[in-house]
Amino acid sequence: MGSEQSGTAALEVLDAAAVRRWSRVCADALGGARAEIDALNVFPVPDGDTGTNLHLTMLSAAEALDDLPEDADTETTWRTLAHGALLGARGNSGVILSQALRGMAEVLRRTKGGGRDLREGLTRAAEMARSSVARPVEGTVLSVLTAVAGAVQDTSDELADVAARAAAAARVALGRTTGQLDVLARNGVVDAGAAGLTVIVESLAAVITRSYAGRYEVPRPAAKFVPVAAGEGPGYEVMYLLEAGDDAVAALRGELDALGDSLVVVGGEGLWNVHVHVDDAGAAVEAGMRAGRPYRVKIAYLAAPARTHRQAGTGRGVVAVAAGDEIAALFESAGAVAVRRTPGAAPTLAAVLDAVHAAGTEVAVLPNDDGAYAVATAAAEIAREEGTVVAVLPTKATVQGLAALAVHDPLRRFDDDVVAMTGAAVHTRHGHVWIADREAMTSAGVCRPGDVVGVIEGDVALIGSDPEQVATEIAGRMLSGSTELVTLIVGSGPGPRLAATVQSHLAGQRPDLEMTTYTGGQGGYPLLIGVE
Numbered sequence: 001m002g003s004e005q006s007g008t009a010a011l012e013v014l015d016a017a018a019v020r021r022w023s024r025v026c027a028d029a030l031g032g033a034r035a036e037i038d039a040l041n042v043f044p045v046p047d048g049d050t051g052t053n054l055h056l057t058m059l060s061a062a063e064a065l066d067d068l069p070e071d072a073d074t075e076t077t078w079r080t081l082a083h084g085a086l087l088g089a090r091g092n093s094g095v096i097l098s099q100a101l102r103g104m105a106e107v108l109r110r111t112k113g114g115g116r117d118l119r120e121g122l123t124r125a126a127e128m129a130r131s132s133v134a135r136p137v138e139g140t141v142l143s144v145l146t147a148v149a150g151a152v153q154d155t156s157d158e159l160a161d162v163a164a165r166a167a168a169a170a171r172v173a174l175g176r177t178t179g180q181l182d183v184l185a186r187n188g189v190v191d192a193g194a195a196g197l198t199v200i201v202e203s204l205a206a207v208i209t210r211s212y213a214g215r216y217e218v219p220r221p222a223a224k225f226v227p228v229a230a231g232e233g234p235g236y237e238v239m240y241l242l243e244a245g246d247d248a249v250a251a252l253r254g255e256l257d258a259l260g261d262s263l264v265v266v267g268g269e270g271l272w273n274v275h276v277h278v279d280d281a282g283a284a285v286e287a288g289m290r291a292g293r294p295y296r297v298k299i300a301y302l303a304a305p306a307r308t309h310r311q312a313g314t315g316r317g318v319v320a321v322a323a324g325d326e327i328a329a330l331f332e333s334a335g336a337v338a339v340r341r342t343p344g345a346a347p348t349l350a351a352v353l354d355a356v357h358a359a360g361t362e363v364a365v366l367p368n369d370d371g372a373y374a375v376a377t378a379a380a381e382i383a384r385e386e387g388t389v390v391a392v393l394p395t396k397a398t399v400q401g402l403a404a405l406a407v408h409d410p411l412r413r414f415d416d417d418v419v420a421m422t423g424a425a426v427h428t429r430h431g432h433v434w435i436a437d438r439e440a441m442t443s444a445g446v447c448r449p450g451d452v453v454g455v456i457e458g459d460v461a462l463i464g465s466d467p468e469q470v471a472t473e474i475a476g477r478m479l480s481g482s483t484e485l486v487t488l489i490v491g492s493g494p495g496p497r498l499a500a501t502v503q504s505h506l507a508g509q510r511p512d513l514e515m516t517t518y519t520g521g522q523g524g525y526p527l528l529i530g531v532e
């Protein structure tokens with residue numbers, strides 16, 4: 001590395017300002033080396049994106065620090081760096097990097113940031129990164145982290161000495177990766193993730209020693225690639241953020257390890273980043289749903305187009321998730337492909353994906369429930385990889401799905417149709433009447449089995465004992481001066497009586513309203529209400 005600031009004293013502590021500077025220097029260095037690192041990428045799959053993933057992961061961390069106030073302390077700075085990397089981690093390499101940064105942060109956020117502290121931080125980074133990988137492989141980023149941690153044990157306590165030794169050890173360990181992993185040897189390359197990690201460690205040393213490289217050298221391939229043949233590995237890369245407890249994540253690791261390979265689960269304190277390569281992407285997402293709440297689900301093809309499914313439908317279509325047969329029939333009568341789910345449960349990913357295939361080549365998906373949204377998003381990711389244009393609309397209730405479907409026009413441009421349907425959905429207020437089947441603490445107080453609960457936009461607004469009184473009160477609260485249409489979906493039990501009472505009440509209060517009633521047959525929720 002050539003010096004641009006010769007004669008400038010090295011840093012004695014890695015303080016908040018230095019951490020900020022490192023994050024930006026590192027992101028810039030990875031950005032400059034991105035294409036060369038991508039070109040090295042043959043393990044675990046030859047998808048040519050390791051450099052890009054590392055760059056985007058570090059860029060997410062740097063941008064998170066940019067949002068902090070200038071006087072943020074060291075603890076806040078390290079926590080934010082690690083959290084930003086966790087949220088923005090991309091690919092197998094990015095997820096491992098985020099855990100290494102978490103390990104450094106765990107140590108350095110509570111110390112002054114001297115040489116001894118950096119030594120401990122690098123050691124913890126290597127330990128946590130290795131423990132996050134279900135089946136560690138030598139000749140990878142893990143090998144470089146282990147070599148760095150070992151090398152810095154024999155240095156002085158000067159920060160610059162620790163950093164310089166770490167950078168030198170990373171470069172040596174990088175060169176050894178070719179001989180440690182057969183697929184690297186066959187292709188005459190070093191490991192791409194290890195090359196990116198070396199850039200990261202060298203950029204840290206550059207910030208501490210104040211000797212900045214004009215360009216980071218990435219070893220070039222020595223031979224023509226012999227990439228993995230299609231069908232030799234799992235077909236999908238699945239990634240998602242997951243809100244879940246430690247015990248649930250421990251069980252999830254076992255499930256995912258049995259499903260595929262390249263499993264990395266990192267994080268803590270209720271938030272995790274999950275990465276795995278599998279043949280059954282749906283099973284990987286559903287395992288996450290059993291463990292907690294997965295979101296930002298991303299699914300990508302790893303294999304050749306031979307895995308692509310043939311489209312069963314053509315043209316424009318709509319898929320609607322429905323809680324029960326009669327509600328499904330409502331959507332089907334309006335032209336949608338319905339996916340039935342059990343009330344209180346999400347549909348399977350396979351069912352949603354099959355419906356997307358049947359609906360056409362341009363498909364709008366109406367989840368109609370918060371719990372179904374993650375499944376719909378995952379199905380959309382898979383379908384996009386197969387060539388289908390898919391949009392998942394933010395419908396949280398059946399009445400919003402019906403409102404969206406009412407303005408669907410297959411003759412419009414797809415994007416314009418999605419905008420119109422989304423607008424109709426978000427401008428539809430939704431509520432329902434629920435007969436409580438369990439005791440629960442709500443925003444309106446404690447409800448007990450048998451209580452009548454009125455819900456507006458997902459929040460409990462009223463608890464009572466008279467179903468008709470609760471229904472009319474909830475419907476009245478949902479109205480505004482601009483309301484034009486009220487939709488009622490009648491469930492089982494007292495549903496028909498409640499609908500008739502609400503209609504009569506609103507007709508007397510607001511004779512200008514247009515009212516539409518459908519039979520949904522849903523159990524537990526005798527009346528669903530939509531207001532536009």
